[in-house]
Amino acid sequence: MSAPSIPAELAHRQAGKGRRRIDRGAAAVEIWLRAHTALVYLFLYLPIVVVVVFSFNDTHRRVTDWDGFGLRWYGYVLGNVEIQRYLMNSLIVGLATGIIATLFGTMAALGLQRAPKWFRLPFDALTYVSIIVPELVIALATLVFFASTIGRDGVITSITGVELGFGYHTIVAALTLFNISLVLLLVRARMAGMDRTHVEASFDLFASPWRTFWQITFPQLLPAIVAGFLLSFTFAFDDYLITTFVNGQGTSTLPLYVFSQIRRGVTPATNAIASIMLLVTLGLLIGGQYLLTRNSRRSGGAAVGGVVGMVTEQSGG
Amino acid sequence: MATVTTPAPKRASSAPRFRSGLLTGMLILPAGLWYLVLLVAPIAIVIVFSFGQRGATGGYGGGFSLDNYATVLRRPEPILTSLYLALVGTLMCLLIGLPLAYYIATRAGRRKSLFLILLVIPFWTSFLIRTYAWLMILGQTGVAGFIGDLIGAPGFRILGTEWGVLIGLVYGYLPLMVFPIYVTLERMDRTLVEASKDLGAGRWATFRQITLPVAMPGLISGSILVFIPMMGEYVIPQILGYGQVFTMGNALVLRFLESRNWPSGSAQAVALILVMLVSVTGYLWYLNRGRRDRDVSIL
Numbered sequence: 001m002s003a004p005s006i007p008a009e010l011a012h013r014q015a016g017k018g019r020r021r022i023d024r025g026a027a028a029v030e031i032w033l034r035a036h037t038a039l040v041y042l043f044l045y046l047p048i049v050v051v052v053v054f055s056f057n058d059t060h061r062r063v064t065d066w067d068g069f070g071l072r073w074y075g076y077v078l079g080n081v082e083i084q085r086y087l088m089n090s091l092i093v094g095l096a097t098g099i100i101a102t103l104f105g106t107m108a109a110l111g112l113q114r115a116p117k118w119f120r121l122p123f124d125a126l127t128y129v130s131i132i133v134p135e136l137v138i139a140l141a142t143l144v145f146f147a148s149t150i151g152r153d154g155v156i157t158s159i160t161g162v163e164l165g166f167g168y169h170t171i172v173a174a175l176t177l178f179n180i181s182l183v184l185l186l187v188r189a190r191m192a193g194m195d196r197t198h199v200e201a202s203f204d205l206f207a208s209p210w211r212t213f214w215q216i217t218f219p220q221l222l223p224a225i226v227a228g229f230l231l232s233f234t235f236a237f238d239d240y241l242i243t244t245f246v247n248g249q250g251t252s253t254l255p256l257y258v259f260s261q262i263r264r265g266v267t268p269a270t271n272a273i274a275s276i277m278l279l280v281t282l283g284l285l286i287g288g289q290y291l292l293t294r295n296s297r298r299s300g301g302a303a304v305g306g307v308v309g310m311v312t313e314q315s316g317g
Numbered sequence: 318m319a320t321v322t323t324p325a326p327k328r329a330s331s332a333p334r335f336r337s338g339l340l341t342g343m344l345i346l347p348a349g350l351w352y353l354v355l356l357v358a359p360i361a362i363v364i365v366f367s368f369g370q371r372g373a374t375g376g377y378g379g380g381f382s383l384d385n386y387a388t389v390l391r392r393p394e395p396i397l398t399s400l401y402l403a404l405v406g407t408l409m410c411l412l413i414g415l416p417l418a419y420y421i422a423t424r425a426g427r428r429k430s431l432f433l434i435l436l437v438i439p440f441w442t443s444f445l446i447r448t449y450a451w452l453m454i455l456g457q458t459g460v461a462g463f464i465g466d467l468i469g470a471p472g473f474r475i476l477g478t479e480w481g482v483l484i485g486l487v488y489g490y491l492p493l494m495v496f497p498i499y500v501t502l503e504r505m506d507r508t509l510v511e512a513s514k515d516l517g518a519g520r521w522a523t524f525r526q527i528t529l530p531v532a533m534p535g536l537i538s539g540s541i542l543v544f545i546p547m548m549g550e551y552v553i554p555q556i557l558g559y560g561q562v563f564t565m566g567n568a569l570v571l572r573f574l575e576s577r578n579w580p581s582g583s584a585q586a587v588a589l590i591l592v593m594l595v596s597v598t599g600y601l602w603y604l605n606r607g608r609r610d611r612d613v614s615i616l
Contacts, residue, residue: 029520033416033420033424034424036413036416036417036420037416037417037420037421037432040417044439044491047447047451048439050450050454051446051453054453062458064459065458104351107344107348108347110344111341111343111344111345112345114340115341119345126352127352130352132545133360133590134545134548135549136551137363137549137589137590138356138359140573140586142355142359144362144573144583148362148376148377153376173355176351177352177355231441234441238442238445240445240552241551245574255443255445258446259445266452270449274446277446282438282442285438285442
């Protein structure tokens with residue numbers, strides 16, 4: 001009985017000594033952690049703040065020479081017919097990709113739930129491949145594919161005699177690939193957290209599957225579907241890499257214009273366009289994130305990860 | 318009663334099963350077609366082309382040889398540059414991301430979701446805009462000029478060097494490192510740390526023996542998620558490296574677009590994916606060597 005009491009007392013004394021020794025070090029660690037976090041957030045937001053601030057620079061000289069606050073460049077950008085057309089193209093590509101990816105991605109998520117395992121496994125593998133393969137490789141492979149099928153010397157062109165060529169259809173088709181997978185993962189994650197009892201109750205009350213879907217399942221999936229649409233719109237609206245390879249005559253988008261501008265040097269006008277793009281996508285994103293977290297029963301912390309959280313949880317193994 | 322109800326479920330169960338199979342197929346069909354036509358077919362074409370020869374006017378001219386792969390091996394500089402940048406970039410993300418994830422998971426308290434939202438916002442805003450912003454910050458009128466004055470070297474540059482590209486890479490992909498680490502630390506049993514301290518372990522010992530092993534799966538998937546896109550990055554080296562830091566991405570675009578040598582470009586694309594697969598597999602093998610209990614995979 002007396003044997004355990006000695007080590008216990010010893011351990012207690014040791015711990016006490018340890019605590020006192022640690023205290024000063026612990027305070028230093030806390031300060032360092034806090035400073036590190038603050039610096040990282042500064043690092044993350046500095047570029048975005050710089051773009052927005054210098055878009056209000058009322059200067060004709062270099063972009064970083066501050067000549068006072070003004071909306072001159074917003075007037076220039078919004079009044080420029082060429083830029084309006086690029087913005088229009090970006091909106092068309094974003095909307096079309098968003099609608100197609102959301103529709104087909106949601107359908108696939110619903111279908112896969114009922115599909116046999118031998119089908120689901122390879123399908124899932126393709127979903128992950130479409131997300132993991134670098135965008136550049138997808139972009140170049142898609143370019144080569146379109147060029148050798150519907151391009152000028154393509155197989156389909158020479159058989160049918162009709163040259164489909166490059167344009168909105170190739171941009172939207174290529175961008176939809178990644179976004180179908182994105183919507184699929186979002187909707188499926190939502191399904192996994194869904195309450196089955198309502199569906200069962202609905203069937204017990206002799207509702208048809210069709211009615212059960214629209215009255216029970218669909219409303220529960222809606223936040224994921226809306227978030228999926230907003231995210232795929234944003235990705236397509238912002239996309240540079242795929243679009244630059246598969247666009248056609250007159251279907252150049254805003255990011256392509258921004259890229260061509262910065263190669264000649266950043267101007268306040270570039271910053272104004274960028275700020276408008278930030279406004280569009282951030283507005284939609286905050287809306288989407290709000291929808292995603294509002295109805296989720298999990299704590300805000302888990303849901304905030306959104307798509308990243310889901311992809312990383314999947315890939316964590 | 319019984320005679321009426323018994324046949325009914327039979328008919329009801331067979332007809333909907335047929336329709337349900339058809340419905341399932343119809344639901345999956347569009348996405349499946351998309352995967353086949355725009356993912357499987359293009360990648361298959363790239364693999365086939367990689368063994369061929371350049372056509373007379375560019376493009377693909379048929380044939381079968383390993384010449385394109387020999388060319389990739391003869392000029393490995395772009396692969397090595399990409400590999401080096403991705404490795405250093407991943408390490409930097411790890412060093413910056415781990416303390417940040419640790420802080421959010423254990424110290425942020427009720428403001429946790431705010432910290433996470435602030436981490437998500439930059440990640441989902443235009444990659445292009447966030448990258449070119451560094452042109453204004455790191456240029457001669459910015460950080461590089463300041464450092465140049467400080468050390469008395471007026472020609473000091475960051476843009477157009479590997480450092481410029483690395484800053485862009487770390488900036489672009491840091492959130493992808495932080496999220497998985499955060500998820501694992503968030504789930505950690507905090508009483509383990511208390512127990513370790515009560516047993517007299519120092520802060521460093523506790524971190525090394527408790528926190529780090531718990532965070533390991535997050536560190537691993539974070540590293541992979543960051544490493545893979547860094548390997549294939551094109552926009553960042555193009556903008557912040559002025560195209561002078563010659564990566565795999567630059568080499569690919571040059572082959573495909575400027576010299577229109579599809580077979581050679583295809584071989585490089587296949588090589589890029591192979592290098593990625595080998596590095597990731599090797600990394601996982603190294604971490605799993607000698608143990609059976611921890612099985613980590615990317616899928």
